Amino acid sequence: MAIIVDEKTNVLVQGITGNQGTFHTKQMLGYGTRIVAGVSPGKGGQTVEGVPVYDTVAAAMENHQIDASVLFIPAPFAKDAAFEAIAAGVRVVVIITEHIPVHDELEIIAFARRRGTIVIGPNTFGIVSSGRCKIGIPPNQFFVPGHIGVVARSGTLTYEIVANLTANGLGQSTVVGLGGDRVVGLSFVDVLEKFEKDPETRAVVLVGEIGGNAEEEASLFIKKMTKPVVAYIAGKSAPPGKRMGHAGAIIERGKGTFEGKVQALTAAGAGVATLPFEVPGLIKEALG
Amino acid sequence: MAIIVDEKTNVLVQGITGNQGTFHTKQMLGYGTRIVAGVSPGKGGQTVEGVPVYDTVAAAMENHQIDASVLFIPAPFAKDAAFEAIAAGVRVVVIITEHIPVHDELEIIAFARRRGTIVIGPNTFGIVSSGRCKIGIPPNQFFVPGHIGVVARSGTLTYEIVANLTANGLGQSTVVGLGGDRVVGLSFVDVLEKFEKDPETRAVVLVGEIGGNAEEEASLFIKKMTKPVVAYIAGKSAPPGKRMGHAGAIIERGKGTFEGKVQALTAAGAGVATLPFEVPGLIKEALG
Amino acid sequence: MKLYEYMGKELFARYGLTVPRGKMVTSPDEAAAVAAEIGAPVVIKSQVLSGKRGKGGGIKFADTPEEAREAAAQVLGMTVQGLKVEMVLVEEKLAIDHEFYVAITVDGAAKAPVLIASAQGGMDIEEVPDEFIVKEHLDVCLGVQPYLCREVCRRLGLTGAVAKEFGRLLPTLYRIFREKDAELVEINPLVLSGEKLIAADAKVTIDDEALYRQKDLPVVDDRTEAERQAHALGLSYVQLDGNIAVMANGAGITMGTLDIIQYYGGAPANFLDAGGGTGMEATAKALEILLSTNPRVIFINIFGGITRCDDVARALVKVKQEKGINVPVVIRLVGTNEEEGVRILRENGIEAYKVMHEAAAKAVELARAQG
């Protein structure tokens, strides 16, 4: 099982001939991901790490079954590449690119909704179904198979927590990075719903941050879940109104505060860790 | 049963204070249609034939359950009124208006698809579930309950055929006018699918015309249907390339000919009437 | 509304597309002057609203201004596909490396705009085998995105600078299609000349229903007088070559009426769809249009829905009384306010039919008797 992607997922890499694309294609192949094709306009016919390159997504799909695509495309061109994948009917589109204009993100998400496409990101580390399929950029070594689902807004913080889980003998079913931008595809609730249904997932870790109301919305769903949820929220010490890197991590108009989120999550029955390294202990406690 | 609308359908009339709107509101009420509200910007608070009028569709929906809306709105404003109904979440939108620019129709249909709204028309006489609900403009007296489904592109020709059916003791389950324009909401296939599933419908009459390929597409579905279909196609005598009123009724590029349509329908097992008055006989024959 | 080629090219040029240097003229002298201005071999193209001009002799080449004058003299006044040539377009003759086809139109079945392109331009697109045609449906609000240009170029075998130019052309064509309420925007051939893509022809059809909001476009009116009068009444009229004038209400039933007349061996003189809900005055005027075409018989087939039978009856009586009707009238009248309509007719000595095919048979019989 695992959610969204697994060992049978055929992956396309858009922007495969760029530095990032090539580097992470190698890393993903090393993790065992089934990368079947790449796209790079004008570079059709080449190969990268043994993967055939095509000029367009449509050309790749004429020759391969494609289930998911991952974008290593510079921000100004990312919208078009995402449109291309969505229009071609790719089921899951993972957008690693950061610094995409928010209006482009609005257009991507609107188009994806119309076509029923799952968009992960933009500005995400990607998705890892541990031991089966990594689509994105996390370091390979920390993700080992197991029964903890992880869903997060930010990248490195998630690696930190996943590494903590792994070090404590808690492998992961799937780790999903929603993306750090204000407008992204999947939401906490979308992923929590999938974890709740996934027989392999026994507990869920939610890694949130201050700003927005995604964690508050997630709390409403957590209340109805049968599986335990442990959360960690970053940004307790952030001064109000200061922009902390992510466009999403602004404390706006009194909403989205650390205290509000912790309160909502606690009321929903989730365990809330004060520091990242407390997460494994809380998970073990919750699983009894 | 019947399809799409029935005696429980709550209907909104957009443009209820205009001549057409008022006249047909009275006619529809006379047929037994449950008209619960009307909309006419700036006329909120009035009543027409006892029906309360609101300024906007949203205002009407605050006060009433609305299942379907019918538009008596001049062509230049019809797109906006259709958008209003679709955005408000009305399930079925019947657009009587003719002469709507085709680009407006493209936009209406695209928006409706996104929201999962059923659009009937534009340039349609509407839909009648005989004895239960009439949404549109056909004369009341010819539509009597029974087991024949009728789906048609043009209006008056359909009344002619329905009157023939009724005169021969063949009442109708539902009569659907797709609309005479090149771009309309429901297609023959959409309606045939519903008739095939409707336990009350025993046979279907398809009233087509030359031009386009809607009848050819319908034939592909008719081949798979368990219920008999009788078709009449207008335009046998039309010279190629002449525009015959409907934008859709142009014989373009050798496609959409009378002969091609009759051949496709016959091959699919449909009976094809040469003249409208032959339809009831063919239906009786098909029903055995 | 179809635009003449030269109008289409003017439109293209306004949107920044490349078209051949040239000018529309109406006399051989002007043609020679334009050729002299161009200072190179030219092509003289008849400006008529029909394709296949080449086969009809409507396109000629000229190397000098004098030849251009002669060619224009030949073309001006000739008849192409039944249409008299009153204007010619004098243009530079292009150095053609390749001819493409590209168009955007409305696909009624898909209910979406469709982009059609082919590397086999220069001929009728319906004669190009399917495997050489690129067909892409467009999301009406997204239009032609860059990725689609790349995909179309790939399938047409375009690369490098030409692909880039094609990638600019397609979104522009879509803008014209949308902003001008076009039903069809077609370039055939789109000529590759060196590294340039040039619209060597222009077929643009504007949606008649949208003309009210396209006031900056030139007006092209190729209708007959009767068609024009009917249109002014909001009705649809097509001249045919028979002798039974037909009026019915609704496009489908009007077509069905023509069919049934032909079935009984008659020949309709026209298609007149009096629409739904046309009032007494307009119906009377529509009858006058029919009379003006001098038919042998007038056949009125009304199934009243919005149209009220009494309105039609009154219109007929009015025309009969005011203008006189010197040909037989067969009228079939059922539907809304039928009784009142039938009574009015009867009071004026006209007996209405109830059944469509009986009425049609009678009309054919009377037409034959008048022959």
Place this chain on the structure above:
Amino acid sequence: MKLYEYMGKELFARYGLTVPRGKMVTSPDEAAAVAAEIGAPVVIKSQVLSGKRGKGGGIKFADTPEEAREAAAQVLGMTVQGLKVEMVLVEEKLAIDHEFYVAITVDGAAKAPVLIASAQGGMDIEEVPDEFIVKEHLDVCLGVQPYLCREVCRRLGLTGAVAKEFGRLLPTLYRIFREKDAELVEINPLVLSGEKLIAADAKVTIDDEALYRQKDLPVVDDRTEAERQAHALGLSYVQLDGNIAVMANGAGITMGTLDIIQYYGGAPANFLDAGGGTGMEATAKALEILLSTNPRVIFINIFGGITRCDDVARALVKVKQEKGINVPVVIRLVGTNEEEGVRILRENGIEAYKVMHEAAAKAVELARAQG
């Protein structure tokens, strides 16, 4: 990027919205001249990138040019919400019949643009009760359609000519929002003056990520020098008021690092997200920025994903060798190329931590010791 009020109003005016007559000036004399030109009572508004100027004394009224000069003299140079006033906007004082609020912004939860309007304008929208706020999500490609204007007007109680003007304003606001890549376009108050709707204020925030394609907008840069330098490196930096300089890679983990420092009783001097995949040179420059702020301790927390531990190690060594580092450095280093990074550091006498909270605790301890 926030625009100053006067810039926002210039933008509005270019799009055909009505704004008060007025001008931005930087001296009392100019203010008097503008007041004289307007020839009526004026308002003097401090131009700072902050709301709530009124409460801070940043807005004054003047009936004569002389009063305007005095008011401008008072406002220029004053400090509003910590920001020095260097410009004032001198505008006609409006006759106010009613104040509305209207804005379009991005709703991250709904993943769509949202239109917000209220008949209770003139104050902070978050203080207006929900039942007096109209909130409509917009389809990004359809924007504000006429029906939505009618519905918003209905709910605001607008009718007649004012409703019509409002119906023109909303789609224009959406066009500005879309065409200028705005995150926020806000008018508060939108003043009803007679039958006119006038944008008495303008808050426009442009998406920083889209500035590369918004070259015609004025540039507003209110960042500190360190923030500017970090941004030039493609990194995100926020000045804070503690004494432990922090660098981590990723916004989330950087926030988490600040949290853990505070948990152990320390005070972070900044937020520096060195991002993912930042190379050796940029990392070295980022460290120099940290040094330039004179912290007591530097804490580097790296969990290498795209970021390579050896790059970070080399950067640290480079800065140490070339510039010298005179404060204690605590570094936590795990992930991609960890062994190589740890080896490089060890060769240069630096011992890296493996566990984040142990490293943080050490950094706090060292900062305290330096106090």
